[in-house]
Ligand SMILES: Nc1ncnc2c1ncn2[C@@H]1O[C@H](COP(=O)(O)OP(=O)(O)OP(=O)(O)O)[C@@H](O)[C@H]1O
């Protein structure tokens with residue numbers, strides 16, 4: 038049993054580990070993930086008693102506080118009850134000792150009396166346990182491959198069957214195949230131990246561990262079941278971290294986190310980069326508290342739900358175009374609403390924005406029931422349409438179109454409004470010279486017009502953007518640019534996007550979650566990766582089959598860009 | 612195979628099948644090349660020793676034997692010597708005669724000692740070997756241990772004290788240190804003998820003799836070691852500091868190795884390589900050091916002999932000593948190289 042209580046480490050007065058609490062039992066495997074410099078290695082070293090900084094707090098191993106022990110007693114525990122494998126396989130072995138001598142030493146230093154037969158036997162078994170050829174034991178480290186060195190290091194750590202095993206970036210410098218082998222090996226060897234896997238490689242962490250803790254600037258910001266946490270991150274930093282790490286599960290483009298991690302931010306460590314911070318965030322450190330089977334350190338309980346729809350119904354005469362939709366859209370996330378025309382996507386969007394009346398159900402924005410659409414509402418929610426003409430009047434110049442919302446909201450003076458408008462136009466990568474600002478919609482291209490529409494929607498800095506087929510009228514290269522732009526703005530401002538499209542291939546590239554709509558109902562909802570690789574509803578499968586596919590033998594039955602053959606999909610058929 | 616610009620690549624890096632026999636042949640060749648260096652150097656020294664006196668202006672015989680020796684020599688002896696060196700014959704024959712003489716251990720004849728040069732040198736050599744060998748071993752060992760301890764405690768008081776005092780000692784020339792030691796311990800306190808390598812005509816035997824020899828050795832040895840210990844010490848300390856930062860030291864720590872094991876087995880052994888090399892490189896310095904110290908303490912070694920032969924212009928003896936000394940340096944280098952192979956397995960693989 039390992040209990041870590043309020044563990045702090047500081048180097049030259051800088052607090053690098055700012056109070057970590059963890060409780061681990063035998064059989065637990067915990068990943069510590071976080072970006073470089075978060076203090077992951079520092080944590081590992083502090084547990085081993087090998088760090089250089091000043092340590093405070095308690096590390097209890099089976100109830101015995103290790104931090105109070107003297108160096109001699111600590112040494113007895115190191116490698117015996119608690120072992121660590123360091124990163125940088127390349128020089129972690131002594132270059133002038135044979136590998137088996139080094140493994141032998143690990144056993145010898147903790148043995149009371151000599152019984153050479155025992156040691157030899159144990160070494161042999163260790164070699165087998167880590168899948169290393171015994172003949173390699175006579176080699177010197179420089180004669181081994183990276184994978185073999187890693188195996189030797191693991192053998193060394195396992196030498197005395199320690200209770201606690203700390204692995205620092207166990208697969209960092211290995212190629213993909215070796216990585217998979219080592220991961221499998223570790224998975225087996227970690228059983229029945231307390232294993233701590235320190236890594237910035239989320240996929241390794243996912244394969245190796247059952248629990249996961251996210252470390253940010255020396256504090257744990259989220260802790261929970263590995264699969265659960267990766268599937269639905271609840272802390273804004275966790276989501277950012279997952280979004281920025283390439284993997285085979287999320288189809289959405291990589292997105293970063295704005296800003297840079299610094300230690301010693303007052304209040305919430307993430308507050309200087311968080312897009313949903315409130316006043317208290319920079320004043321008080323949020324405690325790590327339990328919420329829905331997860332531990333989260335956030336004053337707002339994690340990523341906040343921005344728009345909550347429950348059993349929403351919209352009727353035209355007797356027909357329910359939207360028929361009992363439940364959907365929650367979180368801050369900074371994209372939900373793609375996919376379905377063919379007539380499925381009720383646009384009706385739903387227009388109900389939210391207030392163009393159609395809500396017949397039944399409830400809509401909440403930032404927790405407040407949505408009844409009136411006042412000025413305040415339009416500050417927070419904006420919509421862009423397939424045809425930019427729907428957003429921009431043909432009698433308005435570019436500048437008028439972008440400054441009008443500011444005028445309506447009575448923001449600043451005329452000069453300031455132009456200033457803001459220009460900044461937003463730059464953000465959407467449009468020119469800000471006088472000539473362009475004075476143009477009318479018919480004098481600019483479709484792509485430019487759509488950007489102007491986006492600029493107009495974003496100029497008030499809304500929290501939610503409803504985008505109804507924003508790019509379907511544009512050619513692919515312009516479409517790609519505009520979508521990238523939207524994702525960038527999302528990354529920077531934490532903008533939530535309700536993305537309405539009939540194109541599931543496009544949807545998976547831009548959304549975190551996908552909701553498939555059919556006949557006014559949402560028939561399937563889930564992570565973009567999950568829905569597109571393992572669809573459940575037959576209609577989703579059909580949509581995927583006809584989605585554009587570059588490989589004729591791939592999932593899509595059609596050749597690249599070919600018109601799908603066979604019966605056309607009609608919503609009525611399902 | 613081409614690179615991204617379409618230029619041909621040199622060849623696939625992996626899976627290059629070199630036949631085993633080729634590998635072995637290469638290894639042999641490299642080893643041969645390694646020894647060839649030494650053979651060439653050796654031949655060069657021999658040739659120089661042959662050519663230099665003969666290039667001097669005037670009578671080579673005079674150049675070899677010196678003015679005074681010639682005057683004191685009987686014509687018979689002179690004729691005998693000329694014949695032995697084949698000085699009346701062509702250069703080629705002279706060289707053959709010279710090599711033949713060397714092979715028979717004939718370095719010439721010391722007129723002053725009235726003995727074969729080799730015999731004279733061999734008479735004095737043991738004392739130098741004793742002095743130099745112990746000084747070399749002791750200063751290296753002491754330098755290593757002090758360097759390891761000091762590097763391990765970098766920045767703490769012991770480290771600072773050692774660093775300061777050894778740097779101070781290193782400032783003195785050997786002979787000066789010799790004079791200081793001789794003055795204090797020999798003259799003022801009278802705890803060590805003033806000269807010689809043993810008490811003459813004492814008839815001591817066994818353990819008593821050994822004690823007497825060590826007693827005489829003490830002061831010259833101390834002078835050499837005190838001055839020479841600094842360079843291995845500094846080298847070890849610096850290497851130790853870098854080595855301690857290496858990852859494998861952390862691995863050793865995490866295994867639970869004791870401080871001693873970390874210091875000596877892991878960091879220490881890895882810091883050894885440069886020190887071993889420097890020991891070899893110290894040999895020439897040690898020789899000059901020993902020479903001066905022997906003179907100060909009138910210690911009957913080769914250094915003192917060289918000094919004496921310079922005073923008496925015993926040219927054959929001087930030449931013989933110089934030949935021996937250069938050979939000794941060469942040999943020391945060879946030993947260092949061989950030792951290096953033993954200590955660092957990476958070097959032998961690279962060869
Ligand atoms: N010995 C030290 N002295 C001073 N500062 C240190 C020391 N070791 C680490 N730090 C600082 O502590 C912070 C955390 O370092 P740590 O090695 O724990 O990060 P990490 O999360 O493991 O990152 P990485 O994955 O890159 O190793 C860094 O800002 C680093 O500069």
Ligand code: SF4
Pocket residue numbers: 273274305306307308309311312313314315318323334335336337338339
């Ligand atoms: S909302 Fe506040 S407490 Fe939560 S992560 Fe953002 S800054 Fe930290």
